[in-house]
Amino acid sequence: MGPLAQPTGSQLTHDSGPTARLEMTGINVAFGGVLALTDVSLVVEPGQVHGLIGPNGAGKTTLFNVACGLVRPTSGRITWRGEEMRRLRPSQLTKLGVARTLQGVGLFPGMTVLENVMVGAHRHGKAGFLSAFLALPSSDKDERLLRERAMRALTELNAERYAGRYPGSLPYPVQKRVALARALVAEPDLLLLDEPASGLAEDEMHELGELIRSVVGRMSVLLVEHHMDLVMRVCDQITVLDSGKQIAAGTPEQVQNDPAVTEAYLGDAVDAEADAAELSNVDGGRTHG
Numbered sequence: 001m002g003p004l005a006q007p008t009g010s011q012l013t014h015d016s017g018p019t020a021r022l023e024m025t026g027i028n029v030a031f032g033g034v035l036a037l038t039d040v041s042l043v044v045e046p047g048q049v050h051g052l053i054g055p056n057g058a059g060k061t062t063l064f065n066v067a068c069g070l071v072r073p074t075s076g077r078i079t080w081r082g083e084e085m086r087r088l089r090p091s092q093l094t095k096l097g098v099a100r101t102l103q104g105v106g107l108f109p110g111m112t113v114l115e116n117v118m119v120g121a122h123r124h125g126k127a128g129f130l131s132a133f134l135a136l137p138s139s140d141k142d143e144r145l146l147r148e149r150a151m152r153a154l155t156e157l158n159a160e161r162y163a164g165r166y167p168g169s170l171p172y173p174v175q176k177r178v179a180l181a182r183a184l185v186a187e188p189d190l191l192l193l194d195e196p197a198s199g200l201a202e203d204e205m206h207e208l209g210e211l212i213r214s215v216v217g218r219m220s221v222l223l224v225e226h227h228m229d230l231v232m233r234v235c236d237q238i239t240v241l242d243s244g245k246q247i248a249a250g251t252p253e254q255v256q257n258d259p260a261v262t263e264a265y266l267g268d269a270v271d272a273e274a275d276a277a278e279l280s281n282v283d284g285g286r287t288h289g
């Protein structure tokens with residue numbers, strides 16, 4: 001389920017107004033015997049950046065995947081623009097005004113950067129996804145418009161000079177920018193970002209933060225991210241998960257000052273330290289024993 005699902009009502013049309021609100025309520029997800037999410041609720045308000053944070057294994061990616069329809073919750077309710085969603089196919093995301101970037105970059109290796117971004121523009125191009133994908137636009141005019149939109153998106157991401165290159169020949173941070181251009185070119189009302197800053201250098205992360213803030217007038221954003229400074233800088237609201245449960249929610253300031261959050265992260269750090277100590281003992285044993 002998720003915005004990928006068909007609305008149970010009749011409205012499938014584009015609505016970029018203030019009703020563009022994603023609401024997930026009482027979400028439970030079980031993978032076999034593992035409870036990945038227990039009674040989690042989260043609302044992405046129109047025009048806001050909502051951060052989703054938590055230590056490793058907290059359930060962030062699972063909730064993100066619920067929001068984009070890749071994981072079907074065991075129970076719970078998802079509404080998008082006031083319409084309850086039921087089971088749907090990922091191909092419907094764009095039509096519903098939702099775009100996402102996943103942890104992996106996910107570009108098509110056999111297509112140029114420009115063609116990759118053109119694929120993302122199909123929501124607005126009359127030529128349609130299949131035509132764009134097969135490079136068979138229904139008309140020269142359609143193709144020209146599609147190209148112009150894609151170039152504009154690449155320019156916004158400062159990646160226009162790579163338009164004719166193939167993704168595999170580009171550094172990882174550039175590939176990430178192209179993936180973001182592909183998501184933005186559809187002009188979504190909701191942008192879902194899963195760890196967009198991973199693998200980025202400090203200055204690139206700063207640029208990413210500015211970019212996220214710059215699109216907020218046009219869309220809302222759900223951001224899963226480990227880099228706390230980025231999250232605290234760009235988010236209006238934050239939900240914190242730990243072991244599949246929501247342990248805090250609020251503004252960056254509220255969340256930062258919440259003892260439950262400190263404890264969850266501290267616990268994680270202490271575990272990591274213990275693991276590291278254990279590892280160094282093992283290593284020491286092997287080397288010197």
Ligand SMILES: Nc1ncnc2c1ncn2[C@@H]1O[C@H](COP(=O)(O)OP(=O)(O)OP(=O)(O)O)[C@@H](O)[C@H]1O
Pocket residue numbers: 031032034035036054055056057058059060061062063
């Ligand atoms: N497909 C799956 N099958 C079984 N268990 C899964 C699956 N996906 C996730 N899990 C489990 O669900 C829990 C939540 O995982 P999830 O990846 O959502 O956490 P996360 O907060 O995104 O972690 P990280 O920050 O390490 O990416 C973990 O215990 C994980 O092992």
